[in-house]
Amino acid sequence: MAGSSNALIEHLAGELDALREAGTYKSEHELESPQDAVVDVDGRDDVVMLTSNNYLGLADHPRIKAAARRAIEEWGYGMASVRFICGTDTLHLKLEERIAGFFETEAAILFTSCWNANEALFFAVLDEEDAVFSDELNHASIIDGIRLCKANRYRFAHADLDALADQLETDESRHRMVVTDGVFSMEGEMARLPALLELCRKHDAVLVVDDSHGTGVLGETGKGTMEELGVHGKVDVVTGTLGKALGGAVGGFVAGPGALVDILRQRSRPYLFSNAVPPMVAAAALEAFDLLEEEPERVRRLRENTAYFREALRERGFDVPEGIHAVVPILVGETALAIRMSKELLDDGVYVSGFGFPVVPKGEARLRCQVSAAHSKEELDRAIDAIADVGARHGVVDR
Ligand SMILES: Cc1ncc(COP(=O)(O)O)c(C=O)c1O
Known part of the structure; x- marks a missing residue:
């Protein structure tokens, strides 16, 4: 086989062995059905999906799929280049608006x-006279985006606004982004x-x-964290x-000020040197915005499902931090335990990921559950019972 004795490839094979030995090798599960509240995975049917970002249950929604199919018929499959060379679809313009x-x-x-x-973003709008605070x-x-730009870089401790204020106070760069x-x-x-x-207003910094x-x-x-916290329409730049x-x-x-967006069209490398979004994706996203607007009850259902799930886990004795977001972490301590529990849960019909160090701090390994508006109460109950069983088996909670 070509290249099989190459020293680099042998080195990489050794690194893979080390990952396997350390138990940190990431293997993937085979999904044998569409992404939804319940999926078929690795030969198991009817598994409750608690580890996708399908928060509103739109990944397999008939209207989304129909919009994508219509767009393929009307606009074709691909763009075959970048927009400033091959043209911008009407659908791109509609979606950006x-x-x-x-x-x-x-x-x-x-x-x-x-x-x-x-x-x-950062490479296109900041240079060496500027600064970015992250x-x-x-x-x-x-x-990685910040690594690519030439601006002065500051990292502040998580959510520590005093530390950020100190950095903004002392920094003398021309333009600043937080x-x-x-x-x-x-x-x-x-x-x-x-x-x-x-803080950004006080220090003339742009908030992203x-x-x-x-x-x-x-x-x-469903307009997001800005709406939740009463600052919708006030943040300078939103990425998503x-x-x-x-x-x-x-x-x-x-999304942001016209001049910033136009500069991104002129200078940003992923926009200028990589193919445009396919029309079917733009059409389906437009349909998703329609659904969100027409059916705000999806957002309400997601919130109710999340509150129900979080409360039930706490009642069963799990360490689940307070919160309202559909990400519901169950803290179990050690990485190996989180991984073992997630494996056993899959056998018991619940697909949930275990995360440990270095993704989260040492001793705070967790099962990270993600609730969807598409989950029924019966499905959530099934997941809660299975998690409680596995938790009891490992002494995380009492039986
Ligand atoms: C905060 C945040 N930003 C960016 C991304 C990347 O998004 P995408 O999958 O569209 O590249 C993710 C996805 O994991 C994310 O959580």
Whole structure:
């Protein structure tokens, strides 16, 4: 076989062995049905799905699928280049207008993922005379996006606004950007947006919020963390994904001031050098925004399901932090235990992920459950009973 004796490849094979030995090798489960509240996985039928970002249950929704099918018929399958070269679809323009309207910003620009949006942003708008301030628990795409830009970089301790205030006070850069996740996804914890906004206004800094996990989940009408915390339409720049609550496929965006969005069209590398969002994705996302607007009860159901699930787990004795977000962590302590419990739960008909160090602090390994509006009470009860059984088996809770 070509290259099989190459030293680098042998080195990589050794690294894989080390991962397996350490128990940190990530294996994937085979899904044999559409993404939904209940799935078929690894030969098991009817497994309650508690580890996808399908918060509103739109990933297999008939209207979303029909919108994508219609778009394929009407607009074709792919764009075959980037928008400034091959043309912008009417659907791109409609979706960008829709996203800007949703977040009450002047404009919005699409990317093929929120990863790309975050990677695009900082490099395109900041240079060496500027500075960017980032919460230490921000998503990897923000961290990498910041690495690519030439601005002075500050990292502040998680949610520590005094530390951020000190940094803003002493920094003398020309322009400043502060960036935070809207919701930190290991905890389901919201950023302190009103206080962050105040601090940014005081120090003439632009506030960027990545609300990937807030959009469609938080706020009375699903407009996200900003709506939940009473600052909707006030945050300067919002980045987000179409790959979670809004249909769960791919796609991301930056919404913000017209000049910033236009600069991204001129300069941002993922936009200029990587294919445009396919028309079917844009059409399905437009349908997802329609559904969110027409059926706000989905957001309410998600909140009710989450409250029910969280409370039931606490009643059974689990250590579940307070919160309202559909991410419901169950703290179990050691990484190996979280992983063992998640394996046993799959056998018992519940698909949930275990996370440990270094993704979360040592001793805070957890089962991270993600509730969906699509879950029925019966499905949630089935999951709660199975989690309680496995928890009792391992002495995490009493029987
Ligand atoms: C906060 C945050 N930003 C960005 C992303 C990446 O989104 P996408 O899948 O659209 O690249 C994620 C997804 O995990 C996320 O949680």
